[in-house]
Amino acid sequence: MISGKKIKFVVFEVFQFAALCAPTIVVAERFASIVMEKSSPADLKSYQLIVACSVAYVACVSLIIWVPLKLLMFKKRILSNVKEWQPALLMHLIFTTLPCFGFIIAGSQAQDGITVIKNFSDLPVSLVIMCLILVSIIENLRNWQLTGKIVGHFSDSTFAINGPVLTNIEQISTVSAQQVKGHEEKVTEDEIASSVAPRASNKSQSVLQLRSHATSTEHSTSEHKVPASLKVLAVNDYRAEIFVTSIINWLDTVELVRVAGLQGVFTTGWVYPIYIFSYLSLFRIVLHSANPFLPSLAIMLQDFPFFFVRVSLIGVMGFVTPVLYPLKNIIVITTFIYFNYVTKSKYFNHIQQF
Template sequence: MGSGRTLKFALCEVLQFAGMCVPLFVVMQRFAIIVAKVKSVRQPTTDGGAAYWLIVASSIAYVTSTALLVWVPLKYMLFVKKKFLVGKRKWRPVALVYVILSTLPCFAFLIASSEVQIRNNLKHDTFTELPVSLVLFCLICIDIVERIRHCRLTGQANDLERDADIPTTVLTNVEQVASGTPATPAAAAATDPAAAPTTPGQQSEKDQNSAGSRSEANGIVSGFPGNQGRQFSISGMSSRSASMTAQYHVSPYAYTGPLRFLCASDARAEMFVESFLFWMDTVEMVRSAGHPALFFSGWVFPIYIFSYLSCLRLVAMPHSPLLSSLGVALQDLPFLFIRIGLIAFFGFITPLLYLMKNLLVCLAFIYFNFMTKLRIFNTERMFFG
């Protein structure tokens, strides 16, 4: 068992380090080719090989220094001094360091490559598919490794460790419900004061209260046992559902027929799907920057800058209640204005579907989290409150 844990630990560390190094080497090597091409065009008698190898050597020196000075000490503090950086597990320091040390330089060199070619009237390389297929894929792999390293890779879903950071959409809320009925009124009174024997007057009052229970606006259910006027919102439901430790997919509609294998479900497999879906909007935005009309224009700056800001969502834990507001502030709202500008100047160079997604997500977040608290939108409180 110990050897298996050691092997998984080594595999996760190798994958994370490779995910940090490979995009940097590839992007800076392509940037070195552009610089060498520019030098050979501006000065035909000058060999651009010196500039090429200087940039390549600089990339190797950068990766080596960051690995020795930042990456290795960070890993040491995480695994030896576990409570030093993690704290209450509200954020992921490894993801933050990766976004700063790897994703930020990659996007910076992509912007620099565009600017160098624009200033020298050269259209040599638009880095087609490189940012999407390599840079963001490594970012997704870092996210997957950070989440899957806390759970076992063998056994059934019930063998998942208790601290696995795997969100789920199956359970939204779990209330502790007492099973069975107390045998005597005294036992009922001991477990639930509301179940104690009541007089006829108290019974009629209780009936009126239960009859008056109603669903109010903004998801508040008054008079419902165990609810106590709890408010539900988009961000609240997602954070509570993702933070439940009982995340094992036990469907109440379990099928036991001959085709039951079609109902197979495992949280570890669904984690891969959710990780890719989490980045689809950023992937599409970065993909649009590879279009020649955009790459050789000033629009490449806001596209890569705000795409990088959307990558900062990776720092928050999957069950963090900040993910909802971070998604709107760092992704949907900036992407909405960028896509409106792109469609206005370049036509439908970005799909209209993503524009509608950004618009509806922003409107839903504002309406359900803020506007429903206003009295004008709380109609039942106006009539019953």
């Protein structure tokens, strides 16, 4: 009888392999059809050559990169110990998303000067980025079982990379227990505290913060008394939140890529900054959610360049993108700088007690 873990592993790997292969082949086929229709008369050989090259590329990446990497991760346990970033997502970004964006840019510039434009429709948004989101969801679900329920209230701050954080703190022995009975070996309480503190502070400080956060979360949820008839609606499973947050986090990038598919933008030089900055923003998906550099990287790779690209697009081409998105970018940048740097200055450094 095959165990549930093996079934989950096989299903996850099949989905990841499909997400690695399908976008490149589909986008390359679309690019081949554009090249074939542009030539007069229609050149079927160029279409077949581009499609064959894309299939050969996918086969080479699968055999040379994907299979050895998976063996290192699950058989040799070499890359599986990486806790700060995710090798599988980096592989998909480099070998799938990058060539897909390259085909899209090449297809847009190949139709420069043509009256009837044949764009890539909704492919970059619906297929390429969605496959990348699917791989991200799979990587986040690997350490979770898909059956049963999770007891308690959890969030990203109360979870390490491989599971829940241990919040029980071992008590440090008292000063009286550490003192030696002899008068010549006695030490004061302050000396013992100073010797114990450096060893214990670094280990317990982060755990204390996580414990206080978990306690405050449980306290806030316990204040709301839910009637028995509505308890079926008062549920919150961390595994379901993985799907929601993984999709919501990329709506900003999806909207910017959508703008590049508009008729007035697709054949212009604006596709270069749009797809370049959109691709760079995707690199933050490689980091784990608990990585301390993730918020700063999101500002530098997404909100900051997206704001200038959108403001420039609105100034040159009108309201091709809603004003809500550049407002979102500037609000995120301003609040991040204010609460992380300005409030720590001498005039704003006031500690708030809870």
